[in-house]
Amino acid sequence: MGSFRGNCEIIEAKDEQSTAQRPQTLRHLRAYEREQKPPILKKGPNKTLEDDINKLFEAVNLRTCKSLDLSDARRNASKKPMRGNGSYSPGIGFSEPVSLKQALRGLCISQAAEMAAVKRSSMPASPRVSEAGKISNMYRSVVVETGEYGPSHVEICLVPEESTSNSSRSFGVKPVIIKNTDHNSSNAACSTSKKAQYLEEKPETESLKQNGCSSVSVVGTQLMKTSLKEKDPVLISTPPHNNARDNINISNKVSSVPSMDSTASSKLVDKAAPKPRRKSRLQNVSSSSSAVKGTKDVRPTKSTSRLVKPIARNKNLTIKKSKKAPVLATDGNSRKSNEINSVEAHNSEQLICQKCQCSLKDTSKDIPDCEADRNTSAVKTNVPSNKPCTKGDISQSSKSSICDFSSSTNSTLSDESNLSGSTCSNRPHMSKDMRWEVINHVKKQYGFLGLSHFNLLKKLGSGDIGTVYLAELIGTNCPFAIKVMDNEFLARRKKMVRAQTEREILRMLDHPFLPTLYAQFTSDNLSCLVMDFCPGGDLHVLRQKQPGRNFPEQAARFYVAEVLLALEYLHMLGIVYRDLKPENILVREDGHIMLTDFDLSLRCSFSPTLVQSLAMEPPRMSGPCAGSNCIDPFCSGPTCKVSCFTPRILPTTARARKLKAEADHTRSLPQLIAEPTEARSNSFVGTHEYLAPEIIKGEGHGSAVDWWTFGIFLYELLYGKTPFKGAGNEETLANVVMQSLRFPEGPIVSFQARDLIRSLLVKEPENRLGTETGSAEIKRHPFFQGLNWALIRCAVPPQIPESYNGVVSDSRTDSQDKGKKFLECGASGEQLEFELF
Numbered sequence: 001m002g003s004f005r006g007n008c009e010i011i012e013a014k015d016e017q018s019t020a021q022r023p024q025t026l027r028h029l030r031a032y033e034r035e036q037k038p039p040i041l042k043k044g045p046n047k048t049l050e051d052d053i054n055k056l057f058e059a060v061n062l063r064t065c066k067s068l069d070l071s072d073a074r075r076n077a078s079k080k081p082m083r084g085n086g087s088y089s090p091g092i093g094f095s096e097p098v099s100l101k102q103a104l105r106g107l108c109i110s111q112a113a114e115m116a117a118v119k120r121s122s123m124p125a126s127p128r129v130s131e132a133g134k135i136s137n138m139y140r141s142v143v144v145e146t147g148e149y150g151p152s153h154v155e156i157c158l159v160p161e162e163s164t165s166n167s168s169r170s171f172g173v174k175p176v177i178i179k180n181t182d183h184n185s186s187n188a189a190c191s192t193s194k195k196a197q198y199l200e201e202k203p204e205t206e207s208l209k210q211n212g213c214s215s216v217s218v219v220g221t222q223l224m225k226t227s228l229k230e231k232d233p234v235l236i237s238t239p240p241h242n243n244a245r246d247n248i249n250i251s252n253k254v255s256s257v258p259s260m261d262s263t264a265s266s267k268l269v270d271k272a273a274p275k276p277r278r279k280s281r282l283q284n285v286s287s288s289s290s291a292v293k294g295t296k297d298v299r300p301t302k303s304t305s306r307l308v309k310p311i312a313r314n315k316n317l318t319i320k321k322s323k324k325a326p327v328l329a330t331d332g333n334s335r336k337s338n339e340i341n342s343v344e345a346h347n348s349e350q351l352i353c354q355k356c357q358c359s360l361k362d363t364s365k366d367i368p369d370c371e372a373d374r375n376t377s378a379v380k381t382n383v384p385s386n387k388p389c390t391k392g393d394i395s396q397s398s399k400s401s402i403c404d405f406s407s408s409t410n411s412t413l414s415d416e417s418n419l420s421g422s423t424c425s426n427r428p429h430m431s432k433d434m435r436w437e438v439i440n441h442v443k444k445q446y447g448f449l450g451l452s453h454f455n456l457l458k459k460l461g462s463g464d465i466g467t468v469y470l471a472e473l474i475g476t477n478c479p480f481a482i483k484v485m486d487n488e489f490l491a492r493r494k495k496m497v498r499a500q501t502e503r504e505i506l507r508m509l510d511h512p513f514l515p516t517l518y519a520q521f522t523s524d525n526l527s528c529l530v531m532d533f534c535p536g537g538d539l540h541v542l543r544q545k546q547p548g549r550n551f552p553e554q555a556a557r558f559y560v561a562e563v564l565l566a567l568e569y570l571h572m573l574g575i576v577y578r579d580l581k582p583e584n585i586l587v588r589e590d591g592h593i594m595l596t597d598f599d600l601s602l603r604c605s606f607s608p609t610l611v612q613s614l615a616m617e618p619p620r621m622s623g624p625c626a627g628s629n630c631i632d633p634f635c636s637g638p639t640c641k642v643s644c645f646t647p648r649i650l651p652t653t654a655r656a657r658k659l660k661a662e663a664d665h666t667r668s669l670p671q672l673i674a675e676p677t678e679a680r681s682n683s684f685v686g687t688h689e690y691l692a693p694e695i696i697k698g699e700g701h702g703s704a705v706d707w708w709t710f711g712i713f714l715y716e717l718l719y720g721k722t723p724f725k726g727a728g729n730e731e732t733l734a735n736v737v738m739q740s741l742r743f744p745e746g747p748i749v750s751f752q753a754r755d756l757i758r759s760l761l762v763k764e765p766e767n768r769l770g771t772e773t774g775s776a777e778i779k780r781h782p783f784f785q786g787l788n789w790a791l792i793r794c795a796v797p798p799q800i801p802e803s804y805n806g807v808v809s810d811s812r813t814d815s816q817d818k819g820k821k822f823l824e825c826g827a828s829g830e831q832l833e834f835e836l837f
């Protein structure tokens with residue numbers, strides 16, 4: 001517990017302007033504040049916490065619903081949710097005085113995302129700290145200075161709480177309002193304040209640990225000082241410094257990088273690399289070539305996990321070794337079932353199979369190949385995928401994810417115990433969910449949950465790191481998707497880190513459009529993840545079933561809106577997704593989406609920032625004339641065709657004037673940036689047709705890559721193809737970097753949609769929509785006008801898939817009719833077969 005499984009190299013940016021003079025810890029901050037000015041807000045004996053928080057927000061000009069987000073509030077009040085009969089909640093909206101949550105919600109942040117931010121900020125302190133305790137702690141750290149600068153001259157500082165746990169890279173944060181001492185710095189510092197730290201997996205950590213390296217990590221959220229005008233409220237984040245040092249294990253490769261400039265105050269950290277789209281996959285040759293060597297280094301390790309006694313296995317399930325596969329298990333009679341319920345054992349430091357002593361810790365072997373590929377920005381090998389073809393006339397996707405660990409920085413894996421979001425207890429709102437009930441029932445009955453409790457009914461698909469099966473919890477009629485990964489295979493192929501990344505991210509998630517991890521265990525050297533089963537398939541297949549092989553705009557809007565919320569949530573957890581494409585978006589039983597596949601995601605640490613939105617502009621219109629009134633009749637730039645004729649709100653009527661005034665007022669309000677907009681990684685990761693230019697150019701990338709892929713994704717849903725696809729991968733990459741965006745003649749797509757795509761597919765990430773303040777910018781785009789973000793989960797989806805009951809019973813019958821059924825497990829050549837009989 002308390003250690004990272006992989007090494008990490010953290011390059012920490014510091015705010016050069018302020019770190020020297022500023023107090024570095026919460027205690028110092030408080031002392032510092034006391035020295036400067038007497039607080040104007042103190043917790044009075046008769047005041048409630050809510051009152052005080054309200055005061056806090058009043059101090060930063062957050063007052064009423066109208067002043068918070070007039071556009072959304074107005075829309076929510078006047079419009080019904082998308083086709084959601086009766087789903088509109090009259091209770092949605094803002095009341096006065098506004099509460100903390102409401103204030104956040106008013107800043108165009110969905111409730112789920114807000115919860116993610118809260119969850120993230122409170123995670124590390126102590127999982128057992130109650131919500132009230134967190135709020136109380138948070139409040140205690142709030143001090144508002146008064147004096148010559150007036151009550152609005154404040155900075156809100158998120159200071160990581162000192163954690164007693166050995167958790168990983170997440171920190172509890174306390175907002176602290178401090179006096180803006182650097183009042184002379186004015187606006188200039190605003191842009192320099194945002195910084196982010198990146199923690200990417202570095203498998204070397206494990207080897208260091210093995211070698212007795214007691215590396216201590218000092219991962220800090222970097223100091224983020226956002227100094228604005230004297231009267232402007234600023235939310236800054238200070239580094240955890242010593243406070244956080246116990247939280248993270250990192251290697252001795254902790255480094256620090258001073259902040260660069262206003263736009264480049266980020267860190268380079270790396271970990272993942274590109275991976276294939278559905279069919280073909282690109283991997284490094286070096287990985288494969290050294291695979292055998294890597295296995296020699298695998299050493300049995302005593303498990304520190306909470307091991308569960310073997311139980312009587314499902315005798316119907318055996319595992320056969322394929323021709324090429326290594327000996328992974330014996331037959332069902334001789335093999336002992338050694339399963340680790342990792343969800344229950346989330347406090348354990350590592351996942352280790354008790355029987356074979358294969359451990360997930362042996363990620364050190366992943367490093368050489370990764371390092372060998374550093375500084376490479378091209379995919380070296382194109383390994384054809386073993387993914388099965390889609391039946392019928394539906395063509396398979398030619399988009400393959402690519403994975404190249406090209407960054408020179410390391411990654412950090414967090415202690416699972418503190419990232420765990422998979423236990424029902426952490427999701428009380430899901431406690432009555434049938435799947436949780438049956439899972440918990442089996443756990444209670446047998447003391448653990450393992451592969452033997454499931455009937456594998458059907459193979460749903462194979463990925464780079466494992467195979468996904470439709471499985472039924474025996475005796476429950478309850479379907480799950482189980483991703484089965486062969487640990488030995490992963491170790492040989494240097495993919496252990498990716499698997500671990502995915503596993504750890506899954507454990508963090510708690511969002512309607514993201515998978516729920518119901519259980520995680522290791523059985524016979526197979527690592528298994530039990531998740532929601534999505535009977536609707538993926539959007540790639542679904543798109544090809546549409547007339548014209550593209551979605552109508554309304555349907556596309558629905559899907560991209562849900563994806564946007566999922567991405568927003570991930571960003572607020574410090575996760576840059578990096579592999580958005582229709583193949584990774586599954587359709588749930590109810591027709592809503594589920595974004596999957598996190599093994600290429602980048603995890604980073606960042607601090608939410610509240611900035612005065614002096615520089616905030618309305619959603620940008622793309623193109624050279626977008627921001628101006630283009631009067632050039634000869635302007636023929638492809639982007640101008642849309643931008644020049646984008647309707648504007650003209651103050652010609654009283655209502656229009658009022659709208660404009662309200663919009664101006666909204667833009668002048670402070671804005672919370674709760675996404676890692678300054679994240680940086682050098683990994684070559686993604687899918688060719690979806691790769692952002694900055695990834696291809698190896699310039700370092702951050703969360704803006706998700707907005708690029710979001711644009712490609714919308715384009716593909718609407719037009720049935722991606723915009724830069726070439727004859728081959730190289731041509732595709734060249735097109736992405738050099739070719740200007742063009743829209744086909746048909747199908748007819750609204751200019752709002754095209755303008756959004758154009759705004760997202762800006763090749764310079766700094767000018768891309770979403771780069772500055774994250775998803776909020778995109779949500780405000782006219783393409784989404786009228787969309788009730790908070791209630792989209794209640795909206796009627798474009799299509800409802802066939803009931804999973806049918807799928808399950810079909811699969812069951814299939815399995816019984818055919819007698820013996822072999823289900824392949826594994827990927828890229830080597831196969832491990834499950835024999836069902």
Ligand SMILES: Nc1ncnc2c1ncn2[C@@H]1O[C@H](COP(=O)(O)OP(=O)(O)OP(=O)(O)O)[C@@H](O)[C@H]1O
Nearest residue numbers: 460461462463464465466468481532533534597599
């Ligand atoms: N929860 C699920 N419900 C239904 N089908 C699923 C589910 N998860 C995965 N699948 C199917 O299984 C296939 C393989 O999924 P998997 O995540 O292993 O591969 P992938 O998407 O290529 O990612 P990776 O290569 O990173 O493993 C998917 O393409 C999808 O069709």
